Amino acid sequence: MSDEVILQVKDLKTYFTVDEGVVKAVDGVSFELHRGETLGIVGESGSGKSVTNLSIINLIPMPPGKIAGGQVLFHGKDMLTMSPNEIREIRGNKISMIFQDPMTSLNPFLRISTQMVETIVLHQGLSKEESKTKAIEMLKLAGIPAPEKRIDQYPHQFSGGMRQRVMIAMGLSCNPEILIADEPTSALDVTIQAQILELMQELTRRLGTAVILITHSLGVVAGMCNTICVMYAGRIVERGRTEEIFESPRHPYTMGLIRSVPRLDQETRGRLYSIPGQPPNVIDLPDCCPFYPRCDKVMDICKKKYPPTVPFEKEQSAACWLYAKEAQNA
Amino acid sequence: MPDHEILLDVRGLKMHFPIRTGFFSKAKNFIYAVDGVDFQVRKGETLGLVGESGCGKSTTARAIAQLYKPTAGEVYLNNLDLTKANGQELLAARKNMQMVFQDPYASLNPRMTAGDIIAEPIRIFKKNGLMEASKDEIDDRVEQLMEKVGLSRFFKNRYPHEFSGGQRQRIGIARALALNPELILCDEPVSALDVSIQSQILNLFRDLQDEFGLTYLFIAHDLSVIKYISTRVAVMYLGLIVEIADAGDLYKNPLHPYTEALLSAAPIPDPKIEAKRHRIILTGDVPSPDKQRPGCNFYDRCPKHMDICKKVRPALKETEPGHQVSCFLYHKPE
Numbered sequence: 001m002s003d004e005v006i007l008q009v010k011d012l013k014t015y016f017t018v019d020e021g022v023v024k025a026v027d028g029v030s031f032e033l034h035r036g037e038t039l040g041i042v043g044e045s046g047s048g049k050s051v052t053n054l055s056i057i058n059l060i061p062m063p064p065g066k067i068a069g070g071q072v073l074f075h076g077k078d079m080l081t082m083s084p085n086e087i088r089e090i091r092g093n094k095i096s097m098i099f100q101d102p103m104t105s106l107n108p109f110l111r112i113s114t115q116m117v118e119t120i121v122l123h124q125g126l127s128k129e130e131s132k133t134k135a136i137e138m139l140k141l142a143g144i145p146a147p148e149k150r151i152d153q154y155p156h157q158f159s160g161g162m163r164q165r166v167m168i169a170m171g172l173s174c175n176p177e178i179l180i181a182d183e184p185t186s187a188l189d190v191t192i193q194a195q196i197l198e199l200m201q202e203l204t205r206r207l208g209t210a211v212i213l214i215t216h217s218l219g220v221v222a223g224m225c226n227t228i229c230v231m232y233a234g235r236i237v238e239r240g241r242t243e244e245i246f247e248s249p250r251h252p253y254t255m256g257l258i259r260s261v262p263r264l265d266q267e268t269r270g271r272l273y274s275i276p277g278q279p280p281n282v283i284d285l286p287d288c289c290p291f292y293p294r295c296d297k298v299m300d301i302c303k304k305k306y307p308p309t310v311p312f313e314k315e316q317s318a319a320c321w322l323y324a325k326e327a328q329n330a
Numbered sequence: 331m332p333d334h335e336i337l338l339d340v341r342g343l344k345m346h347f348p349i350r351t352g353f354f355s356k357a358k359n360f361i362y363a364v365d366g367v368d369f370q371v372r373k374g375e376t377l378g379l380v381g382e383s384g385c386g387k388s389t390t391a392r393a394i395a396q397l398y399k400p401t402a403g404e405v406y407l408n409n410l411d412l413t414k415a416n417g418q419e420l421l422a423a424r425k426n427m428q429m430v431f432q433d434p435y436a437s438l439n440p441r442m443t444a445g446d447i448i449a450e451p452i453r454i455f456k457k458n459g460l461m462e463a464s465k466d467e468i469d470d471r472v473e474q475l476m477e478k479v480g481l482s483r484f485f486k487n488r489y490p491h492e493f494s495g496g497q498r499q500r501i502g503i504a505r506a507l508a509l510n511p512e513l514i515l516c517d518e519p520v521s522a523l524d525v526s527i528q529s530q531i532l533n534l535f536r537d538l539q540d541e542f543g544l545t546y547l548f549i550a551h552d553l554s555v556i557k558y559i560s561t562r563v564a565v566m567y568l569g570l571i572v573e574i575a576d577a578g579d580l581y582k583n584p585l586h587p588y589t590e591a592l593l594s595a596a597p598i599p600d601p602k603i604e605a606k607r608h609r610i611i612l613t614g615d616v617p618s619p620d621k622q623r624p625g626c627n628f629y630d631r632c633p634k635h636m637d638i639c640k641k642v643r644p645a646l647k648e649t650e651p652g653h654q655v656s657c658f659l660y661h662k663p664e
């Protein structure tokens with residue numbers, strides 16, 4: 001991972017208008033991604049992980065969605081104000097995305113070869129033959145046996161794990177600078193998951209790709225990511241280097257999350273720690289700490305104002321009143 | 331082990347699903363979803379069942395519950411063979427055996443209120459003359475059950491869509507408890523839930539077991555969850571059980587190469603440990619259950635396979651006290 005920032009998300013806000021009101025799915029998210037970095041995004045279901053990343057590559061359905069504010073700077077240029085042509089130039093080429101369900105992004109009626117060659121021709125200006133050679137090479141890297149034979153098959157002729165590998169091969173075939181992977185392995189089995197994660201790590205090491213990895217598995221982020229963002233109710237509530245987050249989590253939600261998973265490498269006797277209550281309803285959230293109804297350290301101020309983001313050593317920071325000086329003064 | 335009372339005894343259970351190959355072809359093919367499993371569940375314990383997606387865990391549970399008619403084998407619940415029981419006997423046996431399902435969204439009838447869903451098993455029993463209960467008694471019981479699983483009784487008249495995933499799973503658990511069963515077959519009851527809700531529900535299962543002396547067959551694919559909840563663990567691969575042992579023993583001393591790979595591949599939420607771990611990366615894909623193999627089902631992916639493994643199917647045998655494994659590394663073929 002280098003110091004060069006290639007993607008900068010600044011105060012991103014993505015809202016959806018639904019019958020019941022406005023869903024502030026992403027409400028002021030900011031982060032930076034460096035060349036070669038693997039950034040993990042974790043958080044409760046509905047906390048805005050997918051919407052954040054769909055906003056980055058301009059794939060939010062509008063309506064009902066709307067980018068209500070912010071900037072997404074890719075090499076300093078705001079993707080939110082680019083023309084559709086400029087975006088298409090970047091998407092699938094410089095930034096590619098692996099979706100949770102491979103079937104949603106593979107066309108079931110087209111051979112894998114057709115789909116891959118098309119993308120490579122379009123984005124890299126190679127000839128058809130050159131593109132096919134490149135596609136086969138990527139499938140091989142992705143661990144598909146006999147790729148020169150299998151490349152002419154249709155998606156349904158592959159197993160779930162192999163389709164996921166095809167997606168990864170496609171995602172990486174244009175040497176993207178950024179790979180966004182939304183739960184790339186959660187539909188897979190542990191043993192296949194290990195294969196795929198190993199492969200992603202290997203490829204990103206070799207090609208220097210930066211990765212945004214969305215997952216609900218704390219185990220996966222612990223093994224894969226340099227840095228972590230923890231999302232709750234549309235905002236990043238804590239971020240930091242992976243070791244910092246696991247060693248000294250600051251936000252009560254992060255602390256709870258880490259404590260509530262049973263561990264394979266430890267004996268857990270008696271009851272598990274658990275965060276009480278339910279995930280928040282993100283429709284018409286009041287401007288307070290969205291975690292306060294479930295927080296065991298809640299104070300008066302938490303119910304009145306959204307907490308400021310407080311920096312700690314190195315790169316860690318957390319949005320929580322426990323650490324904000326003003327809490328005492330308020 | 332005579333000191334353990336056996337509640338559920340599964341013997342040679344097979345569940346083969348017929349599939350048609352072509353529209354006009356008569357020749358039948360089969361999915362050998364469960365292909366001969368033997369295990370016992372002791373009174374008061376939790377037997378965890380783990381394995382890859384598609385290995386036959388749900389099918390095993392459904393065949394035990396007689397939601398499917400097993401192709402072969404016997405299922406004894408308190409010494410009654412359910413596969414041979416008649417309709418009335420089966421209904422009576424249901425009192426002792428209930429199921430909780432994976433998907434808290436699909437498993438509850440959207441047009442019934444939470445209260446009616448929980449009361450349904452009682453009403454069915456009453457209708458069939460197996461139980462007497464007045465309307466007030468049923469109401470009281472529903473409220474008592476809701477409280478037990480951590481739902482406010484004021485939610486009684488709400489519909490499933492008005493509840494969160496975790497709350498719906500609580501409704502499913504309350505329904506399973508309604509008839510005071512001895513055994514609950516739990517099919518991935520926490521897999522669809524967020525991490526923060528998962529631990530609430532796992533605690534609930536433990537508390538209810540302590541309070542009512544319940545016995546669980548607990549299916550999950552998350553090895554840490556299985557480790558936490560189980561007394562003993564059975565590992566399944568492609569329609570067969572490959573290893574059974576006490577939970578502590580299995581995790582410390584896995585014998586079957588598949589169990590070993592599974593344990594080594596499960597991610598651990600600690601970056602320091604992850605950085606140093608050695609993973610056994612299996613090659614190849616999960617094979618499909620549409621054919622029976624003469625040898626070990628794990629042969630193609632097994633890093634330790636031998637010649638014999640391709641030819642003969644290893645039986646599940648006890649190699650150490652309380653530890654059964656089906657692998658020729660540990661016992662010779664008959």
Ligand SMILES: Nc1ncnc2c1ncn2[C@@H]1O[C@H](COP(=O)(O)OP(=O)(O)OP(=O)(O)O)[C@@H](O)[C@H]1O
Nearest residue numbers: 016023025044045046047048049050051052064282
């Ligand atoms: N097309 C849409 N219309 C209306 N609301 C939407 C739409 N897409 C997303 N949302 C809402 O935005 C919020 C954030 O959703 P998002 O998909 O980003 O969650 P997530 O963190 O990815 O969750 P998961 O872990 O379940 O994938 C949710 O409340 C969701 O219901």
Ligand SMILES: Nc1ncnc2c1ncn2[C@@H]1O[C@H](COP(=O)(O)OP(=O)(O)OP(=O)(O)O)[C@@H](O)[C@H]1O
Nearest residue numbers: 347361363382383384385386387388389390551619
């Ligand atoms: N009703 C059915 N008809 C035909 N095949 C079936 C049927 N039910 C299950 N199968 C097949 O039997 C095999 C075992 O399925 P099962 O649902 O028992 O697996 P599982 O271990 O529960 O997997 P998961 O972890 O994905 O829930 C699979 O190949 C599945 O496709």
Ligand code: SF4
Nearest residue numbers: 289292295302320321
């Ligand atoms: S701001 Fe308050 S309620 Fe929110 S996490 Fe911090 S202490 Fe808890």
Ligand SMILES: [Mg+2]
Nearest residue numbers: 049050051182
């Ligand atoms: Mg998502």
Ligand SMILES: [Mg+2]
Nearest residue numbers: 387388389518
């Ligand atoms: Mg299942």
